[in-house]
Amino acid sequence: MVAISYEDIVKVPKALLHDHLDGGLRPATIVELAAEAGHELPTTDPEALGRWFAEAANSGSLERYLETFAHTVAVMQTAPALRRVARECALDLAADGVVYAEVRFAPEQHLEQNLTLDEVVEAVVAGFVEGSAQAAEAGNPIRVGTLLTAMRHAARSQEIAELAVRHRDTGVVGFDIAGAEAGFPPTRHLDAFEYLQRENFHFTIHAGEAFGLPSIWQAIQWCGADRLGHGVRIVDDITPGESPVLGRLAAYVRDKRIPLELCPSSNVQTGAAASIADHPIGLLRDLRFRVTVNTDNRLMSGTSMSREMALLVDAFGYGWKELQWFTINAMKSAFIPFDERLRIIDEVIKPAYAKLLG
Numbered sequence: 001m002v003a004i005s006y007e008d009i010v011k012v013p014k015a016l017l018h019d020h021l022d023g024g025l026r027p028a029t030i031v032e033l034a035a036e037a038g039h040e041l042p043t044t045d046p047e048a049l050g051r052w053f054a055e056a057a058n059s060g061s062l063e064r065y066l067e068t069f070a071h072t073v074a075v076m077q078t079a080p081a082l083r084r085v086a087r088e089c090a091l092d093l094a095a096d097g098v099v100y101a102e103v104r105f106a107p108e109q110h111l112e113q114n115l116t117l118d119e120v121v122e123a124v125v126a127g128f129v130e131g132s133a134q135a136a137e138a139g140n141p142i143r144v145g146t147l148l149t150a151m152r153h154a155a156r157s158q159e160i161a162e163l164a165v166r167h168r169d170t171g172v173v174g175f176d177i178a179g180a181e182a183g184f185p186p187t188r189h190l191d192a193f194e195y196l197q198r199e200n201f202h203f204t205i206h207a208g209e210a211f212g213l214p215s216i217w218q219a220i221q222w223c224g225a226d227r228l229g230h231g232v233r234i235v236d237d238i239t240p241g242e243s244p245v246l247g248r249l250a251a252y253v254r255d256k257r258i259p260l261e262l263c264p265s266s267n268v269q270t271g272a273a274a275s276i277a278d279h280p281i282g283l284l285r286d287l288r289f290r291v292t293v294n295t296d297n298r299l300m301s302g303t304s305m306s307r308e309m310a311l312l313v314d315a316f317g318y319g320w321k322e323l324q325w326f327t328i329n330a331m332k333s334a335f336i337p338f339d340e341r342l343r344i345i346d347e348v349i350k351p352a353y354a355k356l357l358g
């Protein structure tokens with residue numbers, strides 16, 4: 001088998017479902033925006049700043065990992081700043097060969113300079129539109145959908161859910177909750193999830209990352225999540241061995257084809273996995289869960305979609321067949337309409353991989 005190089009992975013179309021806007025800024029942009037905003041950074045050298053984020057996020061704890069977002073959120077408080085960050089996000093993903101991305105952020109964290117929630121969303125969506133148009137001109141077409149996140153420790157989820165529905169025809173394709181998981185179960189936001197279900201809207205829930213099965217169970221069985229953000233701890237319900245045995249929850253997640261938005265590097269940093277080679281993605285793929293590969297926070301993990309795939313190729317010996325499987329899984333699980341998903345699978349993804357698979 002011919003070894004797969006990083007450069008080859010960049011060229012092949014990829015789909016990304018779990019990427020945080022405030023976790024993916026270019027270090028140089030943070031430096032510029034911080035100077036404008038008068039925000040003090042740990043360093044103003046972009047390269048050193050990039051390293052600082054990766055090191056500070058490498059803490060083994062989700063709570064400490066999340067502290068680093070204070071510096072990105074602080075420079076995303078005006079409409080031009082939000083628009084720029086979103087535009088650069090679309091450009092960076094497209095340059096990495098991502099053809100479909102759902103990018104999330106929490107509007108409630110961007111109100112420090114008196115923007116309204118609607119203005120925050122409008123600025124970000126405008127940035128994605130602008131970035132996607134520029135990427136297409138450069139020969140890297142990408143479709144970017146926005147997910148609105150509510151912070152799980154706060155109490156604004158109903159308001160954010162309504163905001164998402166209000167913008168559903170202008171770029172917002174779904175809803176999410178994020179933030180520290182332990183102590184903040186998904187059922188705290190049940191009203192918001194029930195509202196979204198009545199609106200026939202889509203949502204994912206960060207669950208099974210820093211807390212285990214009860215969080216996943218609530219996300220699926222109480223809240224009705226379409227997908228699981230991470231969900232990696234579903235392995236706690238699988239007894240390993242020659243023929244692994246699935247508990248009732250793991251069996252349900254697999255039977256219902258509930259997509260797992262796995263984020264290998266992020267999980268190593270927050271302590272959810274000991275290393276990439278030890279990451280449960282290997283087992284979950286072998287057992288044919290609906291596994292997808294994601295970046296979570298490109299800045300904090302110093303990563304990209306191509307890099308995450310390259311790490312898996314190295315650790316598990318995956319070839320184009322597996323990378324295509326991950327990509328089609330992600331596209332099937334996207335929150336855009338079925339016919340649009342199918343078009344990207346049939347016209348963009350399959351033809352590109354067919355050439356490589358021979």
Ligand SMILES: O=c1[nH]cnc2c1ncn2[C@@H]1O[C@H](CO)[C@@H](O)[C@H]1O
Binds near residue numbers: 069073104178209
């Ligand atoms: O892996 C994660 N788990 C939980 N919360 C996260 C993760 N990555 C980022 N955020 C949180 O989501 C907010 C909106 O994008 C970020 O500000 C961060 O606090």
Ligand SMILES: [Zn+2]
Binds near residue numbers: 018178206229296
């Ligand atoms: Zn996340």
